[in-house]
Amino acid sequence: MKKHVLVLAMSAILLAACGKKEEPVAAPAEPAPVAAAPAAPAGPAMDEEKVLNVYNWPDYITETLVADFEKEYGIKVNYDTFENNEALHAKLVAGNSGYDIVIPTAGFAKKQIEGGLYQPIDKSKIPNYANLDPDFMSKIAGVDPENKHLVPWAWGFTTVGINKQKVEKALGGMAMPENAWDLVFDPKYSSKLKSCGIAYLDSPSEILPVALHYVGKPPYSENPEDFKAAGEMLMKVRKDVRLFSSTMIDDIAGGKACAFIGWSGDINIAADRVKETGGKDEIVPLLPTGGGLVFIDTMAIPKDAKHVLNAHLFMDFYLRAANGAAMANEMNYPTGNKAALADIKDEVKNNKTIFLGPEDTARLIPTGGFSNEISGVLNDTYNAFKRGK
């Protein structure tokens, strides 16, 4: 508000000055008092209340990003996390979530955009939007026409990971399957791996697409019969699944699970952690011949957000090349920020389980989403599976 007033005042001064130039009369004897007014401080637009409420996935932000933003702009960030898209969705549908930025997966956000749960972003307030890769943005445009609502956060894929030594031991001489999904979906393997621990992400809209794909159905099927088939398959391995969690880095690194459905970056973080602490076991994200599930997570501003200018400022800050590079270097998740590429470490850039090669990319299950109608069936199938009945 204040800034607007200043800008208007400055324009008035400029106009007045221009007007004077064209007048043939002599300059007034006394200088106009406005001439002494101090210049408006240049700075980005912010809300009067210096607060920003962010709702993100767990383990999905670099260590100093929030503190750096707070320090630079004097805006206090309240940062909460959610376990899956369903939890975020429930908050948004209930309304008055209090959040100014949330991080939905693009495919899931489609119905939220259609349902008017997000407000359009103002790209003129995000100069660093220019850092984004146009090809990447065209992918998101498939669910968010003209990229009106979603600004990329990071991307990766949901896949199977293993603790190599523990899995080999538990399989007791049995060869590894060609399709890594067999480890967690086929009782022949899961019954053996049960002893060292199988973990699943607690994320219905990620477990069901991979399960549907595994039983030969479209991963984003809208047919309840397909869900029945996937549910039956899942039920057969239910007794072998030790834990459901969206924060499994410590469980993997600490040896509580030896085979898991996890997120590419998290599995790599766990692998790094074991190496750093001198552990003997190797944690490996597998690139299943049966495909991984790609996800593109994005920032969006809920329709009833209270700190919209601060939200734009945070988006712009996040899109700085250095912050994009840190997301890949520290968290093992690439970002869609083209300008960041030059600062990404070679060991990260060359890690084919972070930046996939063309063959593995071609095998990925592309991003997609479910309608509101089928989401009920999806949730029922998932909950029945989790309960084991």
Ligand code: N2P
């Ligand atoms: C990383 C969270 C990844 C979110 N811990 C996948 N949509």
